Amino acid sequence: MKIIKTCLTAIISSVMIFSPMAYADKWSDQFPHIKATGDIPGECSYESMSKKNYKGKTLKINTHAVPVMGEPTALHAEQFAKLTGAKVDVTHTPAGDLYAKAMVPFQAGQAPYDIVFGFSNFINDWRRYLEPVPKKYVEMKQMQDVTPSHIGIASWDGVMYQFPVDGDRHYLKYRKDVIDNPKYQKKYKADTGKELRVPRTWKEYGEMAKYFNDWDWDGDGEKEYGSAEVMKKDDLMYAAFYSRSAAYSKNPKTPGGFFFDLETMKPLINNPGFVEALTDWVEATKYVPPGGINFGLGDEIGSFGGGQTLFSFSWDDAFVAAMQPDSPINNKVGAAQLPGAMKVWNRESNSWDEGFNQAPFFVWGWAVGVAKKSKEKEMAFDYLCFFANEANHQADIGIGRFGVNPFREADFKADVWTQIGWDKDIAQSYVDTLAEMENSKNRVFPLRVPGTFEFNAALATAAAKALAGQLSPQAALDEAAKQWEDILNRVGKDNVRKAYAVGVAMEDNKL
Amino acid sequence: MNFKHKYVFLFPGLFVLIGILIFPIIFTIRLSLSGWNSYTPEMNFIGITNYIRLFTDDPRFWESFFRLSFLSVSTVILQYIIGFALALMVWREIKFKRFFRVIFLIPMMTTPVIMTVIWRTFFHESLGPVNDLLGHVGIGPILWLSDPVIAKFTVIIVEVWQWTPFMFLLLLAGLLSLPKEPFLAAAIDGASSFRKFVYVTFPLMAPISIGAIIIRLIEASKIMDTVFVLTSGGPGTATETSSFYIYIKGLREFQMGYAATLSFTYLVIMIISLTIIAKVLTKLMIKE
Numbered sequence: 001m002k003i004i005k006t007c008l009t010a011i012i013s014s015v016m017i018f019s020p021m022a023y024a025d026k027w028s029d030q031f032p033h034i035k036a037t038g039d040i041p042g043e044c045s046y047e048s049m050s051k052k053n054y055k056g057k058t059l060k061i062n063t064h065a066v067p068v069m070g071e072p073t074a075l076h077a078e079q080f081a082k083l084t085g086a087k088v089d090v091t092h093t094p095a096g097d098l099y100a101k102a103m104v105p106f107q108a109g110q111a112p113y114d115i116v117f118g119f120s121n122f123i124n125d126w127r128r129y130l131e132p133v134p135k136k137y138v139e140m141k142q143m144q145d146v147t148p149s150h151i152g153i154a155s156w157d158g159v160m161y162q163f164p165v166d167g168d169r170h171y172l173k174y175r176k177d178v179i180d181n182p183k184y185q186k187k188y189k190a191d192t193g194k195e196l197r198v199p200r201t202w203k204e205y206g207e208m209a210k211y212f213n214d215w216d217w218d219g220d221g222e223k224e225y226g227s228a229e230v231m232k233k234d235d236l237m238y239a240a241f242y243s244r245s246a247a248y249s250k251n252p253k254t255p256g257g258f259f260f261d262l263e264t265m266k267p268l269i270n271n272p273g274f275v276e277a278l279t280d281w282v283e284a285t286k287y288v289p290p291g292g293i294n295f296g297l298g299d300e301i302g303s304f305g306g307g308q309t310l311f312s313f314s315w316d317d318a319f320v321a322a323m324q325p326d327s328p329i330n331n332k333v334g335a336a337q338l339p340g341a342m343k344v345w346n347r348e349s350n351s352w353d354e355g356f357n358q359a360p361f362f363v364w365g366w367a368v369g370v371a372k373k374s375k376e377k378e379m380a381f382d383y384l385c386f387f388a389n390e391a392n393h394q395a396d397i398g399i400g401r402f403g404v405n406p407f408r409e410a411d412f413k414a415d416v417w418t419q420i421g422w423d424k425d426i427a428q429s430y431v432d433t434l435a436e437m438e439n440s441k442n443r444v445f446p447l448r449v450p451g452t453f454e455f456n457a458a459l460a461t462a463a464a465k466a467l468a469g470q471l472s473p474q475a476a477l478d479e480a481a482k483q484w485e486d487i488l489n490r491v492g493k494d495n496v497r498k499a500y501a502v503g504v505a506m507e508d509n510k511l
Numbered sequence: 512m513n514f515k516h517k518y519v520f521l522f523p524g525l526f527v528l529i530g531i532l533i534f535p536i537i538f539t540i541r542l543s544l545s546g547w548n549s550y551t552p553e554m555n556f557i558g559i560t561n562y563i564r565l566f567t568d569d570p571r572f573w574e575s576f577f578r579l580s581f582l583s584v585s586t587v588i589l590q591y592i593i594g595f596a597l598a599l600m601v602w603r604e605i606k607f608k609r610f611f612r613v614i615f616l617i618p619m620m621t622t623p624v625i626m627t628v629i630w631r632t633f634f635h636e637s638l639g640p641v642n643d644l645l646g647h648v649g650i651g652p653i654l655w656l657s658d659p660v661i662a663k664f665t666v667i668i669v670e671v672w673q674w675t676p677f678m679f680l681l682l683l684a685g686l687l688s689l690p691k692e693p694f695l696a697a698a699i700d701g702a703s704s705f706r707k708f709v710y711v712t713f714p715l716m717a718p719i720s721i722g723a724i725i726i727r728l729i730e731a732s733k734i735m736d737t738v739f740v741l742t743s744g745g746p747g748t749a750t751e752t753s754s755f756y757i758y759i760k761g762l763r764e765f766q767m768g769y770a771a772t773l774s775f776t777y778l779v780i781m782i783i784s785l786t787i788i789a790k791v792l793t794k795l796m797i798k799e
Binding site for chain 1: 656745749762
């Protein structure tokens with residue numbers, strides 16, 4: 001009897017232990033995208049979704065162009081359709097038109113799309129047209145692992161409007177095979193008298209980029225350049241400018257606003273901190289590849305990921321692309337926080353505070369919501385939940401072109417990355433960088449106020465004029481500040497202040 | 512017979528005209544008097560506030576307008592000269608005349624956006640074949656899209672390549688319809704080819720030339736797709752044109768009311784300036 005009991009216990013235990021694996025085999029056979037992990041049990045796993053029946057229903061999605069976010073949207077739509085029987089129509093739209101493509105029907109009271117993709121900083125303009133994420137999804141296990149920063153980014157006044165599918169921040173990417181190379185370290189020291197190391201400040205970044213510009217330092221027979229950056233107007237270049245500005249302008253001693261002084265709502269973007277950053281950036285036009293002043297995000301990813309430059313800084317995509325097995329610089333890159341500065345502007349004392357300062361920029365990323373007027377809300381949330389389920393998420397974050405980046409606590413473990421072929425020390429430096437940013441107390445969050453688009457566009461135009469040599473950095477930012485004042489007057493200072501206060505509270509570590 | 516019946520037959524045409532022409536213009540005017548934007552999505556009435564903003568506080572629109580004038584006038588002049596030269600070439604009895612006629616029309620038959628993407632790839636400063644080829648003869652790299660001055664000429668090159676065939680087609684049709692007698696008379700008088708062109712061909716072609724130039728000016732003044740794909744108005748605002756600027760204000764920044772103000776003002780300016788240009792061209796090119 002005892003033997004039978006022991007055998008039964010062993011059999012039952014085996015079934016319980018190996019049942020997830022059994023699912024994994026079953027689902028990864030049908031869906032090779034998740035072959036590395038198989039299905040991972042959860043409320044929105046492949047297994048769970050296969051029990052839903054949406055036959056005869058149609059889900060309409062507006063997403064970005066292929067590949068960034070557009071490709072995973074379409075892939076998961078196809079999978080979702082197979083599992084649930086639903087028909088899923090996916091429309092691909094260029095990044096610059098995502099806002100308007102949703103806003104026009106939103107304002108007309110129509111819902112041509114059940115699900116709309118955009119950027120997380122659209123939240124203020126879009127939230128009145130979006131259905132809050134239902135409690136059952138907010139309380140799900142997969143949501144509990146999302147970092148507090150990204151829960152904050154997806155929410156407004158404690159209500160989640162955007163379903164977390166992506167996490168974004170800007171950080172530095174560098175060629176480890178050059179920076180850590182003793183031969184180049186010696187040469188750099190001999191030629192400049194300075195240490196070759198991961199740049200701590202933007203000035204060091206510029207010096208090294210200039211030194212390694214326009215010559216063949218990797219011996220591939222082609223010239224390499226200093227830095228690849230997003231400098232093209234209307235192609236998210238303002239995010240790059242904020243990244244360069246944070247160290248000079250985000251002073252932990254002066255809480256109460258990075259973009260505006262929350263009290264007076266005076267734009268701060270033409271203060272000496274921002275001007276210093278723009279001056280550095282104008283200088284950077286000398287060490288980008290030919291045509292680098294017209295690089296959009298795709299060009300930046302291709303340029304750094306293709307081994308053309310020493311440095312780059314922006315979203316994770318360029319780093320992940322560089323680390324893919326087919327990349328010419330696979331396992332030759334390193335990640336670090338954005339460079340800092342040896343001085344930071346103090347707007348209260350109206351002078352520079354000397355000393356090292358660093359400020360991570362939690363730039364906006366991809367965000368997605370369900371239209372309030374949608375007639376298929378349940379199916380829409382199920383799709384989003386399925387999109388971000390653990391198996392899909394783990395597969396997606398390893399593919400650079402997908403644009404899906406870490407936003408869960410589990411992503412900040414080196415093992416996740418070594419499993420997909422990254423060297424251990426690179427994986428460790430990557431997750432350490434992300435974790436340091438999460439833990440920083442001097443962070444900058446994106447502007448999320450009414451008229452965000454106008455503010456960013458005005459800044460981008462001014463910065464682009466400075467980069468093209470049409471205006472000096474000071475004149476360009478004065479022009480932008482003047483336009484920000486005009487926008488404030490049109491939108492209403494109090495409206496903007498009320499919304500901006502939410503972001504400031506996050507920056508000042510009050511949320 | 513009741514003559515009032517004839518008005519019944521006018522209604523369909525009139526209805527269509529009102530629907531597709533009059534209503535959009537009236538709607539645009541009404542929208543231009545509102546502050547419709549992303550945070551005030553309503554047709555409120557703000558009077559002429561948007562017009563005051565345009566005329567007192569928006570130098571970017573006027574800069575883009577003057578840039579557009581430069582781009583459209585220069586591209587149309589080049590298209591006219593090259594188009595006329597090509598038309599004259601295939602108008603004569605040359606070998607493979609039909610083949611050349613088809614070849615010259617190919618650029619016009621391609622999709623502008625697709626072709627501009629290809630041109631952008633050609634002109635890519637570090638990866639494109641143009642700089643690569645020039646590099647082999649020791650030239651460059653030329654900043655085709657990154658230099659504020661050169662970028663304008665890059666836009667002109669693409670526009671001229673794309674739309675010269677249209678000019679060629681109109682002018683060739685004009686040449687083929689010219690009467691033979693004046694040419695015979697000039698030949699009997701012993702006129703040289705140059706004099707025949709100056710005193711016979713060109714004057715006879717003047718009405719068609721004016722029509723072709725005006726049609727192309729109208730089209731060129733709407734230049735948007737080339738700029739959008741090739742340079743996005745950059746570097747800085749160096750290649751930003753009026754239509755691209757209106758697009759940015761309306762569909763990027765979602766300032767619908769203000770974009771309507773820009774559109775209506777632009778329409779009025781274009782009607783006035785094209786009327787003046789047509790009059791001036793007529794005076795210059797057609798001699799009584």
